[in-house]
Structure formats: C-alpha cells, structure tokens
Amino acid sequence: MKLGDLGGEFEFIKHVTSNIGLPPGVVKGAGDDCAVLDYSDSEYLLVTTDMMVENDHFNLKWFSPGQTGWKLSESNVSDILAMGGSPLYAFISMSLLRDTTVEFMDDFYKGLLASFKRHSVTLLGGDTTHGTEYVFNLTLVGKVDKKGIRYRSGAKPGDIICVTGRLGGSTAGLKLLLQGKQGYIDAHVSPRCRTAAEAAAIAGYANAMIDVSDGLASEVTHICRQSGTGARIDRSVIPMSAETLDAAEKTGLDPYDFALYGGEDFELLFTMDPGNIPQLNKKFNDFTAVGEILSADRGIYISVDGENQPLKKGYDHFA
Numbered sequence: 130m131k132l133g134d135l136g137g138e139f140e141f142i143k144h145v146t147s148n149i150g151l152p153p154g155v156v157k158g159a160g161d162d163c164a165v166l167d168y169s170d171s172e173y174l175l176v177t178t179d180m181m182v183e184n185d186h187f188n189l190k191w192f193s194p195g196q197t198g199w200k201l202s203e204s205n206v207s208d209i210l211a212m213g214g215s216p217l218y219a220f221i222s223m224s225l226l227r228d229t230t231v232e233f234m235d236d237f238y239k240g241l242l243a244s245f246k247r248h249s250v251t252l253l254g255g256d257t258t259h260g261t262e263y264v265f266n267l268t269l270v271g272k273v274d275k276k277g278i279r280y281r282s283g284a285k286p287g288d289i290i291c292v293t294g295r296l297g298g299s300t301a302g303l304k305l306l307l308q309g310k311q312g313y314i315d316a317h318v319s320p321r322c323r324t325a326a327e328a329a330a331i332a333g334y335a336n337a338m339i340d341v342s343d344g345l346a347s348e349v350t351h352i353c354r355q356s357g358t359g360a361r362i363d364r365s366v367i368p369m370s371a372e373t374l375d376a377a378e379k380t381g382l383d384p385y386d387f388a389l390y391g392g393e394d395f396e397l398l399f400t401m402d403p404g405n406i407p408q409l410n411k412k413f414n415d416f417t418a419v420g421e422i423l424s425a426d427r428g429i430y431i432s433v434d435g436e437n438q439p440l441k442k443g444y445d446h447f448a
C-alpha cells in the first residue's frame with residue numbers, strides 16, 4: 130500500500146500518530162501548526178519543524194542558496210505565527226553534497242540569518258550530514274501568551290473567514306519559472322511571512338487561525354474539519370496581486386487555482402466574529418474577508434459566479 134492510498138498527508142499523520150498518548154504538560158501534539166507545551170503560568174512553548182528537499186521544494190536553477198535559507202526560515206516562522214506566537218530558537222539539520230562549497234553554505238546562511246534577524250530567532254544547534262541531494266530541515270521553538278494562542282479548531286458558525294495580504298503569488302512565480310517566462314517571481318523564491326506583532330494583533334480578535342502553506346482550499350478544509358463546521362468561500366473576492374494576474378495571463382493558467390490550490394503564500398487565514406472588524410482594523414488592516422463559517426451540515430463549498438460548488442482540497446504531498 131502506498132502512502133497516497135491513505136488519502137493524503139493529513140490521513141498519513143493520523144495513521145501514524147493516533148495511538149500516541151500525550152503526557153501531562155503537552156497541551157497539543159500533532160495536528161495543528163505547532164505542538165503546544167505547558168511552560169509557565171502565562172505562556173506556552175510552541176514547537177514546529179519543516180523540511181525543504183531539493184527539486185521538490187526548491188530548484189537551484191531558480192533559487193540562490195541564500196534564497197533557500199531565507200525561505201526555509203520564513204516557512205517555519207509562519208507556523209509559529211499561525212498559533213499567535215513569536216519564534217525564539219532554531220535548530221537546523223541538513224544533508225549536503227560531498228562537493229558542496231564554502232561559498233554555497235556562506236550564502237545559504239546569509240539568507241537564513243537575515244530571516245532569523247527579521248524575526249529575532251537565535252540558532253542553537255543542528256546536524257550536518259551528506260547525501261545525493263540537498264535537504265534542509267528547521268525546527269523552531271517559540272512562545273505564546275496562553276490567552277493569545279489560537280488553534281485551527283476554534284472556528285464558530287457565523288465567523289467570517291479572512292486572509293492577510295494577497296494569495297497565489299508563490300505559485301504564479303513558480304509557473305512562470307516552469308514555463309521559462311519573464312515576470313515577478315519574488316513571492317516564490319523569497320517569500321515573506323507575517324510578523325509576530327501582526328499575528329498577535331490578529332489573534333486578539335480571531336477564533337481560529339492557520340497559515341496558508343498549501344493553498345486556501347486546503348487551509349479552509351483543515352479549519353472546518355478541526356472545528357466541526359462547514360464554510361462558504363466567495364471566489365470573486367480572493368485577494369490577488371497585479372503580478373499574480375499578470376503571471377496567469379502569461380502562462381495561460383487560472384489565477385484562482387494559484388490561490389486555492391497552490392501554496393507557500395505564508396499568509397495567515399483566520400476566522401472571527403464580524404463585529405470585531407472595526408477593532409482589528411485599528412491595529413492591522415491588511416486582510417480581506419473571503420467567506421464565512423457555516424454549521425457542519427451545510428458542507429464546505431465555494432461560490433463561483435453565483436453558483437455553489439463543493440470545495441476541492443488543495444495541494445497534497447502524497448496525492
């Protein structure tokens with residue numbers, strides 16, 4: 130039986146973790162953006178880990194080593210932010226080639242440490258080995274105020290579903306690169322996740338939160354599954370940049386597919402009582418309402434030109 134036959138990455142995680150009991154002090158194990166550990170009276174520790182594999186997550190034809198290091202950090206920090214937290218410490222493990230140069234690794238660390246500086250992350254250790262392709266894995270430890278933590282499971286019927294920034298930019302850049310077309314590729318090769326200050330501001334008003342790493346459709350589905358709700362997304366209001374629309378035109382592809390089924394945008398998706406919009410706007414206003422949370426019996430669907438369609442799931446590593 131192949132891993133893909135289980136139904137996807139989410140089902141695979143359930144398959145291998147469902148019998149693991151959690152000892153006291155562990156608030157949340159696998160299944161959210163981070164594991165959550167009890168730490169002090171007022172704070173939790175957050176732990177997350179994420180890997181980038183050459184030719185799957187990055188292609189050195191398009192990525193400089195520095196961009197690879199930067200993206201590795203930004204994609205991991207995004208998971209800490211998705212819980213409303215701020216990152217603190219990092220551990221990096223990597224598999225290099227036998228002939229990897231000092232210049233390559235200097236550039237990699239330049240990018241990695243630039244992102245660490247942006248988020249006040251300190252590197253505390255790691256492991257280095259060699260193999261036949263580059264593999265970089267980062268583990269991040271962060272913290273969050275107990276009152277400020279947000280899970281995927283907190284969405285309530287009546288909440289609006291919001292996303293920060295614009296979606297689809299990373300996939301738009303990737304498609305340009307794959308087709309050898311000129312255009313804006315920065316969102317793919319050097320994405321910027323949100324900041325801890327922004328995540329904490331949002332968490333103050335949100336009921337549920339997740340980061341957009343596998344496409345809007347996938348993240349909404351996670352929120353609904355874990356909150357026991359349904360949802361409606363309005364396709365026409367999904368925020369996209371002019372560069373993303375330009376890439377769609379040049380590649381002949383549908384920009385909505387980039388946003389819904391692409392990934393690696395590292396924006397935040399959150400649900401909140403619509404009454405909170407004015408207060409959040411005063412602290413943070415780069416967000417767009419793209420739908421609403423419904424009761425579970427209504428299902429998960431997307432409104433396309435006035436017609437309701439079931440929401441397909443997004444990108445899956447094993448599908």
Ligand SMILES: [Mg+2]
Pocket residue numbers: 162207208211339340341342
């Ligand atoms: Mg995530």
